[in-house]
Amino acid sequence: MEVVHFTPNGIHKWLVLCDFAGMKPARNSVRNAFSALFAVLFTVGFAPLAAAQSLSQAGFESYLQYVAAKARSEGVSQATISSTLSGLTINTRVIELDTAQPGRADTPPPLSPYLARHVDSARINAGKAKLQQIANLLPSLERRFGVPPQVVTAIWGHETNYGKYTGDFDLARSLATLAYEGRRRALFEGELIALMKMVDRGVPLSRMKGSWAGAFGYPQFLPSVYLTTAADGDGDGYADIWTSSADTLASVSNYFVKAGWRHGQPWGVGASLPPGFNPDNYASRLAPSSCARVHERHSAWKTVNEWRALGVQPLAPIDGNVMTALFQPDGPGTRAWLLTGNYRVILQYNCSNYYAMSVGLLADEIAR
């Protein structure tokens, strides 16, 4: 099933890392070899803990010494290591939130009520207003990235309600806690070190506040995503995703470019089905490599022209040669859509049909 209810720290930020993580290699082979040896020794010493009751402040501090050494081996300055890690304590609230994530339901809840809550007039009008405020920058942003600003704005609206809530957890403390807790240690340890690299780049540590799971700023990037993907949209040379609308749009656009957004294609279009049409007859035979519960609800891929030949009619302009999958989330007699590869780009931000559909439809409404 999909995660239906999203906090500003949705699971997508973890998936994001599969695509965009990438630490800089150590500067020379000797250091590289030393780092590898060091990592092996300490990985053995800091294997994931079996249960929450194994966590202790003393163990946490030992673990942070290991993280400090690893950060040093990756070139992080001692000043940053000290200011980031010294005095940190375990945040038990973060562990509670992490272990309380919703489970999976056998039958996905209907999409329509979710859309009604998330694509409402307040969010549509706020998105229009945000774009209006930087209308002079939009043509150059769209030329530079090839991603419609309203799609990117819809992401911003979904992640943080256009910056209204970005989270006030101490990110270093959250990431260190989650890494030490150990269920996804490699992920969170890498993010903690990426956070320190951000500080070395000049981002004030005081800015490093965000969700309990380590995401921050208007678009809720993780530190590693910021390092590889954040972009300057207003030309001041700095990617400020905490206060700048233009930088937020540039950064999310850049994320979409890296995820394979195709310029000129919609994310999807509504579709009408002929009487008696059963999408189950066109189920995909491909086994999705990731995020299977999301993708298995989509049909096999066909061109728009092939769907037309079967009586399926797109309800908005779309080129006949575009490959699409049919999706009728709430069953026979309800709304249906033809989804393009750009829908999958939105899924890379957060792999949920609920999320991606509401982002796409919100974008359409903002553009209207």
Ligand SMILES: [Ca+2]
């Ligand atoms: Ca900027």
